[in-house]
Amino acid sequence: MHEPRTFRHGIAAALLAICTSGAAAPMHQILIGSYTTEGNSEGIYRMQFDAENGQIEPQPLQIVRTHNPSWLTLDLNRNRIYAVNENGPGHPDPVGRVSAFILSPTTGKLSVLEQQITLGDEPTHLSQSRDGRYLFVSNYGSRANPGGSLAVVPLAKDGTLLPVTQIATHKASEVHPERQQSSHVHSAVMSPDGKTLFVSDLGADKIFVYRYDPTNAERPLSPADPAFISLPDGSGPRHLVFSPDGSQAYATLELSAQIARFDHVDGGLVQRQLVDLAAGGDVSLHSPGAIHPSPDGRFLYVSDRAEKNRIMVYAIAENDNLREIQQRDSEGREPREFAIDPSGQFMIIANQKSDALVIVQRDPDSGKLGDTVQTLPMGRPSDVKFIDRTGP
Numbered sequence: 001m002h003e004p005r006t007f008r009h010g011i012a013a014a015l016l017a018i019c020t021s022g023a024a025a026p027m028h029q030i031l032i033g034s035y036t037t038e039g040n041s042e043g044i045y046r047m048q049f050d051a052e053n054g055q056i057e058p059q060p061l062q063i064v065r066t067h068n069p070s071w072l073t074l075d076l077n078r079n080r081i082y083a084v085n086e087n088g089p090g091h092p093d094p095v096g097r098v099s100a101f102i103l104s105p106t107t108g109k110l111s112v113l114e115q116q117i118t119l120g121d122e123p124t125h126l127s128q129s130r131d132g133r134y135l136f137v138s139n140y141g142s143r144a145n146p147g148g149s150l151a152v153v154p155l156a157k158d159g160t161l162l163p164v165t166q167i168a169t170h171k172a173s174e175v176h177p178e179r180q181q182s183s184h185v186h187s188a189v190m191s192p193d194g195k196t197l198f199v200s201d202l203g204a205d206k207i208f209v210y211r212y213d214p215t216n217a218e219r220p221l222s223p224a225d226p227a228f229i230s231l232p233d234g235s236g237p238r239h240l241v242f243s244p245d246g247s248q249a250y251a252t253l254e255l256s257a258q259i260a261r262f263d264h265v266d267g268g269l270v271q272r273q274l275v276d277l278a279a280g281g282d283v284s285l286h287s288p289g290a291i292h293p294s295p296d297g298r299f300l301y302v303s304d305r306a307e308k309n310r311i312m313v314y315a316i317a318e319n320d321n322l323r324e325i326q327q328r329d330s331e332g333r334e335p336r337e338f339a340i341d342p343s344g345q346f347m348i349i350a351n352q353k354s355d356a357l358v359i360v361q362r363d364p365d366s367g368k369l370g371d372t373v374q375t376l377p378m379g380r381p382s383d384v385k386f387i388d389r390t391g392p
Contacts, residue, residue: 028342028387029049030339030387031072032357034070043069044101045060046063066085067085068086070083079102079159080159084124086122096118098118098126116164121146122139123139127187129212130193132159136150147182148182148183148185150199170183171204191246196267207237209223209228209269210224229262235253235254235255236254237251238288242264252302253288259277285307289337298316299316309351311326311330313367313369326368332351332353332375335349337381344364350384359372
């Protein structure tokens with residue numbers, strides 16, 4: 001049985017108040033992933049964020065030159081940063097890769113460690129097992145042949161990358177005539193208890209469920225029973241996130257312009273709600289992408305791309321249902337990702353196709369997004385991650 005939501009919210013609000021009261025706002029470092037095959041981006045940008053005024057210093061602290069580092073994952077326990085290199089046929093580097101970087105614990109500076117190939121095209125997402133032993137890389141694979149796959153990359157004790165040890169592929173639904181003729185793995189997210197991996201396959205209309213057993217070092221993943229969660233035909237699941245307390249999960253369905261809400265029960269997901277972003281209108285005008293809950297678990301934020309280019313804001317009721325409370329223009333094109341700063345008072349939006357980061361105010365109490373604080377030119381931004389360290 002889960003604790004009442006009001007109780008959980010109360011604890012989160014108290015912690016937030018302790019963290020944000022009576023002390024000078026710190027300077028945070030952030031990492032910006034980007035696409036280098038379009039526009040003028042050079043790779044990963046390490047920037048400084050002022051939590052007092054909500055602005056990013058225009059001059060980067062560091063630029064790490066690497067191909068298409070579109071998604072980043074942080075392992076601060078071992079001072080490692082991992083990035084997918086979303087390469088594929090027709091790119092300057094046609095080989096999908098994952099890169100590892102050393103993060104200086106004193107300055108935050110990144111140094112290149114190494115790369116491994118992902119045995120697939122256009123790796124678009126990666127996550128880490130809770131025990132730090134593996135990376136799970138989502139090879140989207142835009143071509144129908146061979147399509148996408150999930151790659152399991154072992155990590156040495158110091159966080160060094162080892163060669164791919166396991167590949168998983170899925171059967172496509174073939175509902176959408178262009179985008180579902182093969183598997184297109186878009187994300188892989190581990191359950192809060194570290195025992196189950198949920199793999200969203202846009203091409204299959206399913207979230208596949210794998211049990212994680214690190215004692216089988218070569219093949220740590222095996223299909224669960226049941227092996228997948230079926231979603232509406234042609235829906236195209238993209239990204240999945242868990243609520244901070246782990247009781248809920250939320251998924252963006254890119255092709256049907258929907259959000260699916262699940263109860264997380266006994267290691268599985270039970271669908272409870274389906275929210276339509278198009279609300280009876282033209283689905284093609286919408287494209288839900290990034291999805292994140294607020295740190296206190298009271299609100300859910302979703303980017304809606306295509307023609308809408310907005311951030312959807314939902315309040316999470318005591319019965320866990322989502323209730324729309326705001327639609328906020330992203331002030332750019334293709335808001336691929338976004339992040340809430342540690343104080344909860346600002347959101348950084350990465351508008352990929354208008355080459356800019358947009359920082360807006362956020363009210364932690366109401367969850368609503370307010371005025372624009374800054375618009376900063378940035379070539380093809382695709383991901384935003386805060387580093388839990390201060391100083392330049």
